Amino acid sequence: MPQMAPIYWLFMFFFFIMSFMLFFMLNYFMKPYSKINFSSDSNKTLIYKSWKL
Template sequence: MPQMAPLMWLDLFGFFSCSFIMFIILNYFMKVPSEKINSPNTISTKENYWKW
């Protein structure tokens, strides 16, 4: 029936909205913590390694 076609688009819009919201939520919680970037094990570049 042609009168039922808008319901299909409403269903697709709801599926897209739920998928997009889940995508945003998962990206928020799977973000890399900023503590790993500033780890204390990095070598300081201010030291001179050559001898004079």
């Protein structure tokens, strides 16, 4: 039904906003980039994998 189209897009908009907020909240509180500490691992040799064949 064409009458249901605004309700559908409103639902999709709120779903997008909620998933966007959830992504940023998880990224803010978990901080996956701060778990890597290069200063304490200075004596260890880091192995970098290259994607080149």
